[in-house]
Amino acid sequence: MNPTPRRPRPVVLLAALAALSLAAGAAAQTAPATSIALSLDASQANQRILHVSSEISVAPGPLTLLYPKWIPGEHGPTGPLANFVDLHLSAGGKELSWERDPVEMYALRVTIPPGATRLSTRADFLFPGEGGNFSSGPGATDFLAVISWNTVALYPQGPAADAIRVTPTLRLPAGWSFATALVKQGEEGGAVRFAPVSLTTLIDSPVLTGANLIDLDLGEHDGARHHLSIAADRAADLAGAGSLSAPMTRLVEEALTLFGARHYSSYHWLLTLSDHVEHFGLEHHESSDDRVDEETLVREASKRSMPSLLAHEFVHSWNGKHRRPEGLLSPDYQRPMRGALLWVYEGLTEHLGLVLPARAGLWTPEYYREQVAAIAAGLDTETGRDWRPLGDTAVAAQILYGAPADGRARRRGTDFYEESIFLWLDVDTLLRERSQGRVTLDDFCRRFYGGANSGPSLVPYTREDVVKALNGLVPFDWQGVLAEHVDRVQPRLPMQGLERAGWRLIYSDQPNQAIADNESRRENHDWRFSLGFSVSKKDDVTEVLPDSPAGRAGMVAGEKVLGVGGHVYSARAVEAALAQSKGGKEPIEVVTADGDAIRVHRLDYHGGPRYPHLERIEGRPDVLAEILRARGK
Numbered sequence: 014m015n016p017t018p019r020r021p022r023p024v025v026l027l028a029a030l031a032a033l034s035l036a037a038g039a040a041a042q043t044a045p046a047t048s049i050a051l052s053l054d055a056s057q058a059n060q061r062i063l064h065v066s067s068e069i070s071v072a073p074g075p076l077t078l079l080y081p082k083w084i085p086g087e088h089g090p091t092g093p094l095a096n097f098v099d100l101h102l103s104a105g106g107k108e109l110s111w112e113r114d115p116v117e118m119y120a121l122r123v124t125i126p127p128g129a130t131r132l133s134t135r136a137d138f139l140f141p142g143e144g145g146n147f148s149s150g151p152g153a154t155d156f157l158a159v160i161s162w163n164t165v166a167l168y169p170q171g172p173a174a175d176a177i178r179v180t181p182t183l184r185l186p187a188g189w190s191f192a193t194a195l196v197k198q199g200e201e202g203g204a205v206r207f208a209p210v211s212l213t214t215l216i217d218s219p220v221l222t223g224a225n226l227i228d229l230d231l232g233e234h235d236g237a238r239h240h241l242s243i244a245a246d247r248a249a250d251l252a253g254a255g256s257l258s259a260p261m262t263r264l265v266e267e268a269l270t271l272f273g274a275r276h277y278s279s280y281h282w283l284l285t286l287s288d289h290v291e292h293f294g295l296e297h298h299e300s301s302d303d304r305v306d307e308e309t310l311v312r313e314a315s316k317r318s319m320p321s322l323l324a325h326e327f328v329h330s331w332n333g334k335h336r337r338p339e340g341l342l343s344p345d346y347q348r349p350m351r352g353a354l355l356w357v358y359e360g361l362t363e364h365l366g367l368v369l370p371a372r373a374g375l376w377t378p379e380y381y382r383e384q385v386a387a388i389a390a391g392l393d394t395e396t397g398r399d400w401r402p403l404g405d406t407a408v409a410a411q412i413l414y415g416a417p418a419d420g421r422a423r424r425r426g427t428d429f430y431e432e433s434i435f436l437w438l439d440v441d442t443l444l445r446e447r448s449q450g451r452v453t454l455d456d457f458c459r460r461f462y463g464g465a466n467s468g469p470s471l472v473p474y475t476r477e478d479v480v481k482a483l484n485g486l487v488p489f490d491w492q493g494v495l496a497e498h499v500d501r502v503q504p505r506l507p508m509q510g511l512e513r514a515g516w517r518l519i520y521s522d523q524p525n526q527a528i529a530d531n532e533s534r535r536e537n538h539d540w541r542f543s544l545g546f547s548v549s550k551k552d553d554v555t556e557v558l559p560d561s562p563a564g565r566a567g568m569v570a571g572e573k574v575l576g577v578g579g580h581v582y583s584a585r586a587v588e589a590a591l592a593q594s595k596g597g598k599e600p601i602e603v604v605t606a607d608g609d610a611i612r613v614h615r616l617d618y619h620g621g622p623r624y625p626h627l628e629r630i631e632g633r634p635d636v637l638a639e640i641l642r643a644r645g646k
């Protein structure tokens with residue numbers, strides 16, 4: 014069948030969320046519309062301090078103020094409450110005392126005196142110098158800052174964030190410029206005034222600011238402008254940024270072709286190049302906060318890896334922002350999120366985040382395959398696969414994001430990202446097989462995420478909606494296919510989709526380019542697929558696969574490697590030991606320090622260097638090549 018795209022079912026989300034929120038707080042039924050004038054003074058961002066003040070419309074009587082707890086895209090209660098300090102509340106020029114809810118730390122209680130209609134707040138946010146995940150981690154240096162509005166927002170309990178109107182102003186360090194999806198309306202005493210937005214839109218619209226900031230205008234596509242804005246600690250790290258314009262424009266076109274429509278008024282990648290901020294990507298509806306190594310644009314191995322991050326966050330504008338699992342809605346940033354469908358929200362995004370760079374020519378098909386081989390090998394060697402189904406990594410996301418690297422193979426990580434590549438390859442190849450090639454995953458993307466061009470809009474979905482959409486394309490036991498991948502324990506990585514696409518995972522003595530790029534970026538060494546361990550640039554063992562020569566010899570993560578094969582530890586010493594032991598009988602001796610103890614491990618391994626790759630399955634058509642083929646505009 015060849016279904017015509019249809020518009021997503023209309024949902025009056027604002028009303029639905031307001032109803033939810035009203036159910037939670039009866040007091041809101043009589044409350045007038047809430048407005049907040051929020052003034053952010055970031056002129057000391059280079060000292061890692063933001064000063065915030067606000068005027069909130071209120072009514073006399075008891076009021077609960079909230080600080081955002083559950084941060085969209087972070088899938089956990091990650092609001093950086095500990096660094097929100099020096100809070101003062103006042104009304105009519107008089108300081109008001111407040112108290113914290115004894116159970117819900119993110120809620121503060123205050124009584125608004127008779128006659129007062131405005132509550133004044135002032136506080137500081139301290140950017141952490143270290144620690145913290147995602148937007149709670151380091152976000153400011155001497156030369157740049159990423160301002161996440163959730164770190165400075167206080168708002169009354171009751172109305173949904175969609176119903177709270179905020180007028181933001183922002184003062185920046187002298188000489189710094191900025192980029193954001195917010196619309197600048199003017200200037201006020203040296204501060205930028207943005208057009209009023211809902212609290213939802215404000216928190217969804219970070220600002221990238223810095224002394225060295227450039228903007229690449231990627232042009233208008235489907236009636237919306239696209240920008241890649243880049244800030245760097247050092248201007249020299251921006252060299253060569255211009256060469257991104259053409260391939261990034263192709264990425265925009267490939268994504269628009271895939272989905273058939275966009276749901277943003279304009280789109281802004283906010284790319285930070287710094288070794289002194291947290292590294293991650295965080296999606297927003299009309300922008301993304303993308304933070305990478307400072308040398309990313311001037312170092313080949315880093316530049317090669319970056320496109321998947323930018324593609325991943327862009328795909329989230331459709332998959333995660335326009336359409337979001339019902340469980341991941343948190344209309345007031347307090348309702349706990351439920352991550353059960355993260356294998357769609359993050360998993361399909363991860364899959365498309367690898368496919369689109371190949372379609373856009375940012376990656377060769379060979380490089381895509383090296384990435385997928387490295388991912389497959391990593392997942393297939395996790396011993397935790399025999400107790401934890403993929404679906405539980407999604408449900409437990411809020412625990413697993415912050416889990417230590419140590420023990421990952423037994424625990425499993427946030428595998429709903431990478432393992433879902435194989436789930437969605439299975440779905441894609443099944444759609445193709447059962448429709449004689451007429452229907453593909455692209456059709457699902459158009460049907461589920463497309464429709465008509467629009468500004469930001471949100472249509473929630475359930476697992477049943479996903480199954481229904483697939484059945485609308487090709488009737489099949491999709492419930493069964495998904496259950497097999499998501500709900501059942503799978504001791505080995507299910508790779509039938511990859512194999513149906515004409516490729517299988519193999520190992521050879523040739524280095525894997527994706528692993529080599531990763532080693533070059535992080536200055537670490539990855540011998541997981543031969544000896545069974547990896548080592549950080551400080552010579553610490555970061556991971557030991559339990560079912561591997563190192564695991565069986567008793568090595569554990571955290572040990573420091575001192576020597577290998579009778580030589581002082583170095584990558585060359587390991588390579589020499591691997592070559593020498595190949596086909597022989599003598600174990601490879603690894604000497605480590607573990608706390609106060611010296612340990613000698615004998616690794617019974619004779620296979621030489623071993624790295625994962627994909628290999629064509631003879632006699633099967635190369636469906637993967639078709640999946641990666643440029644669609645063009």
Ligand SMILES: [Zn+2]
Binds near residue numbers: 325329362
């Ligand atoms: Zn993501």
